[in-house]
Amino acid sequence: MPHIRISDVFKTYPPQRRGGDPVAAVEDVSLEIERGDVFGVIGYSGAGKSTLVRLINGLEPVTSGSIEIDGVDVAQLPERKLREVRQGIGMIFQRFNLLRSRNIRRNVAYPLEVAGMPRQQRAARVAELLDFVGLADKADAYPEQLSGGQQQRVGIARALAAEPGILLADEATSALDPETTDEVLDLLARVNRELGVTIVVITHEMDVITRIANKVAIMERGRVVEQGPTYDVFTAPRTDTAKRFVRTVVRALPEGEALAALRAQHDGRFFTISFTDSGASEARVFAALARAGVDFNLVHGGVDDIQGRVYGLLTIAVRGDEAAVRSALAGVGAGVTVTEVAL
Ligand SMILES: Nc1ncnc2c1ncn2[C@@H]1O[C@H](COP(=O)(O)OP(=O)(O)OP(=O)(O)O)[C@@H](O)[C@H]1O
Structure with a gap:
């Protein structure tokens, strides 16, 4: 059974202005993400990637189709059960979304506080997480004292706090320079390898895909236009969009x-x-x-x-x-x- 199964999913938003057309943000998307995959979703701005993320973590309902996590259709779940499913999904963001008024330790502890974990247990878990992301020495620092790459590593520690089986990374390296991008991608690869977490990476950068994703789906105007093992899509792109993305990373023939x-x-x-x-x-x-x-x-x-x-x-x-x-x-x-x- 796939870890995440997206079947015939449509998401349509109401018209943005009176008399306008409804916005088809996601159209007829089907994907199977296996446990342990690092699954890349790549597309240009407006392709529907962020919408897909919000559908996967149940922040928004699908218009039609289904999203199953471990075989359970999330749309059919009552709110309480949906919250449980959501707890099993960690999330990291382009802008890190750390709380500026809390130090690093308390940022990582935040989801555990919300979940009601006792103080001592929480402290032990936070220490373990900061150790894993290599920031044990920054526990008392505040977000603004950290580099972008370090802040994203805090974001990853926080996302892993509740031991999720799935991590959604929405443009997680887009605000970072190449060096700190490396540091964050290396950490994500470790999260996948050592903790067995299934990762869905949303990006507009082909380089991110070729570095860590074993499978990729290419989105264009709400639709998946190509998908498969990264190596196969990369070495034999069929659509113009795929070819354009591939050209951004290979030393293809100049034109x-x-x-x-x-x-x-x-x-x-x-x-x-x-x-x-x-x-x-x-x-x-x-x-x-x-x-x-x-x-x-x-x-x-x-x-x-x-x-x-x-x-x-x-x-x-x-x-x-x-x-x-x-x-x-x-x-x-x-x-x-x-x-x-x-x-
Ligand atoms: N809440 C919303 N209401 C109306 N339209 C929306 C909403 N969210 C997204 N859209 C529209 O759906 C389409 C897909 O947007 P989405 O943000 O999912 O794309 P994206 O690939 O993530 O792009 P970006 O990287 O720019 O966020 C766009 O046309 C967008 O304007």
Whole structure:
């Protein structure tokens, strides 16, 4: 049974102005999130990601369809039961949402106070949580004395206080610089690995997805337009939106003026060679071309690491024909594709 099953979900808001159209924020979305997944949902602003989060944690009801957590349809639950389900879902936010007037220890303790945990037990749990996120020495500090990355780690400690099975991260690294983004993503990966928490990561940054999500769904105008294991979606994007996101992280072929500049520098026809980790590597591709006597220059590209797996995208200029390139690469391994770059 999936940990979270989203089936045929629609969410429509009433028209924003008199005589306007209703807003279809989420349309016909179905997703299965397994226990232990780090499931990424990526899309541009307005795609419906935050709405989906509010539906998953039961903050808003679906218009139609169902959301099941551990096989239980949350829409059918009475308020008291729904509150229990919500307690099993931790949440972190782009702006951290810490209480400024409370020190770090009391921020992390807050949900435990609300849940009525006795003081001593609470203190022990908070100490354990701060230790886990590496901020034991900041217990008495106030949020404004901490860096953004540290504040988000406090947010994570607070979200984990009630030992949730699910953590929803809504643009959790969008307000952070690259270095602190790393620190927060590393911590989320540990939360998943060491505590077995299922994580749903909402983002508009492909880099976040390739770093920690094992599966991804791409949303556009309320709909999921592509989904699957991150590596598969990444190495073989089908929709324009997916291709655009992939292009933000791989060293894909430049277009327009950059491409024209490369053509001016290099003779011959341009081919893009892509390969997955099923046997091929940059060295094997180059060796095969050289062995076959293909006269080539690498003009662009490189190899990317997606969750520890290799994906290569190389553009070469060749003096010779396409048949020679293809036959040279025929024996290199499965998953090698050769495409001529359109003029
Ligand atoms: N409470 C609401 N009432 C009316 N319309 C809403 C409401 N919440 C969201 N919408 C609309 O639903 C659509 C999806 O919004 P949503 O915030 O879910 O997208 P998003 O992908 O999270 O984008 P962002 O990252 O900008 O928040 C948008 O057109 C938005 O204007």
